[in-house]
Amino acid sequence: MPKQPTNIRQRAIFVPHARIPWRDGIAAVAHPDNVVIKAQKPDEAWIEDATSKIGEWRSLTRSVYLRWAITINASELAQRRYEELPEDQALRTDAMRIVNGEPTRVTLSLWPAREAAEHYRTTTPLIAAYGVSDLFGALEDIIFDLYEIVLRHNPQPLMQGPDFRDLRRLWHNRSNHADSEAAWRTAWLERYSNWRRKRAYDGLGNVLIALYQHAGLRRPSSFKQTDVADWARTLEMIAELRNLIVHGAATVSQRLAELSNTQNSLTFDFLADAVLDVRLHHLQSVECFCDQLLNAFNISLVEKAVGPLDRKRQRGDG
DSSP states (O other): OOOOOOOGGGSSOOSOOOOOOTTSHHHHHHOOSOOOOOOSSGGGHHHHHHHHHHHHHHHHHHHHHHHHHHHHHHHHHHHHHHHHSOTTOEEEEEEEEEETTEEEEEEEEEEEHHHHHHHHHHHHHHHHHHHHHHHHHHHHHHHHHHHHHHHHHSOGGGSOSGGGHHHHHHHHTTTSOHHHHHHHHHHHHHHHHHHHHHHGGGOHHHHHHHHHHHHTOOOOTTOOSOOHHHHHHHHHHHHHHHHHHHTTOSBOOHHHHHHSSSTTSTTOOOOTTSBOOOOHHHHHHHHHHHHHHHHHHHHHHHHHHHOSOOGGGSOOOO
C-alpha cells in the first residue's frame, strides 16, 4: 500500500518522540510525558491506539510552536542586520507577474536597508497571530483524530439509517479478506471525513465535550481546578481569536473580551474594542494549553483503563 502524503502541518517536526519501556532505567531519568496502555482485552484496543498517538500529537504542537518561534527570531535578527548595513544596501523582493503571456519573476520592491529594517520591525508582531491560527489548526486535527479513533473502533453511531446500508455491509464483511478490509477502510475514511466537516461547525469546544461523553472519559482525578467544560471554554477563546485573525479584524470582539481575563484564560488579556494586538505570550499560552490538554487526554485514557492513578505520579492542573 503506497505511503500516504504527510499533512502539511505535520512536516518539519523538531521534537521527535521515543518510546521507552516502563522498566527501562532511562524512564526514571527522562520522566516520560506520556503513558501508553497495552490493551488487555478487545474493548481496550481503542485506548491503546489513542495513548500511542499522544506522543506524536505532542511533537506536532511543540513543533508548530517552534516553527513560529524561530520565524519570529529570524525576523528580529533580520531587522538588526538591516539596521547595521550601509544605507546603499537594499532588500529586493521578487514576485510573479504575467509577462508576454508567461508567469515571470519580477522585482516587486527594493527597500534601502533602513526601510527594510523598519518593515521587519512592523512585521514581527504579526507573526505570533498567524502562529496562534496554525496551533489552533493543530488542536483541531488532534481532537478530531482522537474522535476518529473512538469511532473507528465503534463505528455504529455513524452507520445508522438506510443511507449507510452499504457501509454497514462493508463493516460486517471487513474480515473476509484483504480486499474487504481495504474497501471498508476507504469507505470509512470517506464517511468520517464528511462527518468531521459537518461537526466542525459545532465549535471545537463542543466537539471536545461530545468526545468525552461519547468515549466515557472523565477529567483526570488529579485535576482540581478545571474540568472538560473549562477546556472547551478555552478552546472557544482560542477559536474566537483565530477567527478574528483569519478574517482580518482590527479590534477585539466582545466575545473574546468576555472569555479573556479570567482564572482559566491563560495570558489572554484582550479588552473589547481595543486594537487586536497578538503578542508572543499569547502564542506561548496556546502552546501551554496544548501541552496541558494532551496531559489530560493521556491521564483520562489511562484512568479509563486502570482506574484512578496514584496522585503522586500524576500531573495536575493546579
